Amino acid sequence: MSSDHPSDKDRPNSGQGTPSPGGPGPRAPNRYPPGYDPVTHVYTPPIGPDGQPIYPPGYDPVTHTFKRPESAAGGAIDHEHHHAYGHVPPALDADGERRTMLVTGASRGIGHSIVRKFADEGWRIVTCSRHPFERSRCPWEAGPEDHVQVDLGDREQIPLAIIDIRRRVGGRLHALVNNAGISPKGPNGERLNSMTTPMHTWMQVFHVNLLAPIMLAKGLFDELKAARGSVVNITSVVGSRVHPFAGTAYATSKAALTALTREMANDFAPHGIRVNAIAPGEIVTDILSPGTEEKFLPLIPMKRLGRPEEVAELVHFLCSEAASYITGEQININGGQLL
Numbered sequence: 001m002s003s004d005h006p007s008d009k010d011r012p013n014s015g016q017g018t019p020s021p022g023g024p025g026p027r028a029p030n031r032y033p034p035g036y037d038p039v040t041h042v043y044t045p046p047i048g049p050d051g052q053p054i055y056p057p058g059y060d061p062v063t064h065t066f067k068r069p070e071s072a073a074g075g076a077i078d079h080e081h082h083h084a085y086g087h088v089p090p091a092l093d094a095d096g097e098r099r100t101m102l103v104t105g106a107s108r109g110i111g112h113s114i115v116r117k118f119a120d121e122g123w124r125i126v127t128c129s130r131h132p133f134e135r136s137r138c139p140w141e142a143g144p145e146d147h148v149q150v151d152l153g154d155r156e157q158i159p160l161a162i163i164d165i166r167r168r169v170g171g172r173l174h175a176l177v178n179n180a181g182i183s184p185k186g187p188n189g190e191r192l193n194s195m196t197t198p199m200h201t202w203m204q205v206f207h208v209n210l211l212a213p214i215m216l217a218k219g220l221f222d223e224l225k226a227a228r229g230s231v232v233n234i235t236s237v238v239g240s241r242v243h244p245f246a247g248t249a250y251a252t253s254k255a256a257l258t259a260l261t262r263e264m265a266n267d268f269a270p271h272g273i274r275v276n277a278i279a280p281g282e283i284v285t286d287i288l289s290p291g292t293e294e295k296f297l298p299l300i301p302m303k304r305l306g307r308p309e310e311v312a313e314l315v316h317f318l319c320s321e322a323a324s325y326i327t328g329e330q331i332n333i334n335g336g337q338l339l
């Protein structure tokens with residue numbers, strides 16, 4: 001895990017008044033870039049005396065990208081995928097702070113789509129997973145600077161990761177998405193049931209799928225409270241019925257995560273934090289077992305598997321103001337699989 005991240009400090013909407021780690025800190029009177037309308041979220045560059053638009057430093061009006069000269073590591077940034085304020089203004093909260101989220105398990109699958117969706121909406125995103133950040137697979141802004149490498153199955157690593165994440169987000173976290181999950185199979189790909197699941201597998205599955213979400217939510221509580229943030233737990237259709245491929249440890253860990261969502265929603269609501277769950281059915285990612293399509297298409301009324309982007313849309317909705325009175329809910333997204 002690296003320590004510092006400069007990812008936002010040269011943004012037009014940040015800098016002075018940036019909250020210090022551990023607390024919201026002082027507010028700058030106006031933190032919007034010139035020409036940014038926080039009501040309509042439209043960026044219109046002001047016109048200078050020469051009749052030409054004045055762009056914020058680093059903004060390239062030809063490519064419509066917003067460039068920073070160097071990454072945290074000092075190397076040149078790949079600007080290709082950077083968002084322009086002209087196209088994607090930063091998502092700001094009511095105090096003019098850029099909305100910031102933490103997504104676990106963002107390196108592929110559903111987590112990957114969640115990052116892309118929120119990046120498109122102008123959020124700053126901190127990611128974590130076991131592997132180092134891969135620019136070629138994850139072409140979003142500030143990726144390497146805002147990636148925390150951590151094994152969520154390791155009780156010792158999570159508290160250290162939380163310290164690192166708190167330092168990075170600087171006092172406010174608008175969304176925590178507990179997406180990372182594992183679904184182990186037997187040595188030949190077979191389903192592990194209550195008789196065949198080894199104890200160490202039970203422990204591992206429950207650590208990644210259930211304990212990591214509670215440790216992160218507790219560890220980042222102050223930041224979530226400061227932002228009146230939102231927690232989204234990715235559960236599963238298998239938490240409510242036996243599945244031909246997903247094992248018993250996985251299914252019970254997801255059922256427990258559903259219950260945790262309800263409990264945490266009740267505990268966190270007085271502090272202004274909403275907690276919800278999304279229970280996907282069969283979504284096309286690496287986690288699916290071979291044969292899922294053949295087995296499930298006849299059983300899914302919509303006659304297709306789901307796409308990670310469809311889950312990402314729902315996560316975004318739950319983290320948005322549009323869902324401001326929704327908490328303690330689990331929303332199914334499964335093409336009608338449970339009907």
Ligand SMILES: NC(=O)c1ccc[n+]([C@@H]2O[C@H](COP(=O)([O-])OP(=O)(O)OC[C@H]3O[C@@H](n4cnc5c(N)ncnc54)[C@H](OP(=O)(O)O)[C@@H]3O)[C@@H](O)[C@H]2O)c1
Nearest residue numbers: 105107108109110129130131152153180181236283285287
């Ligand atoms: N796809 C589906 O049909 C489906 C259905 C229901 C529920 N879900 C749930 O949706 C979530 C995402 O699933 P997915 O299909 O996108 O899975 P996936 O493609 O297998 O991706 C899992 C992600 O979790 C990370 N991860 C795994 N173990 C980790 C650990 N110990 N510490 C930190 N990160 C870890 C992985 O990154 P690293 O390998 O780099 O660590 C990866 O980014 C999971 O919670 C899953 O249970 C999926």
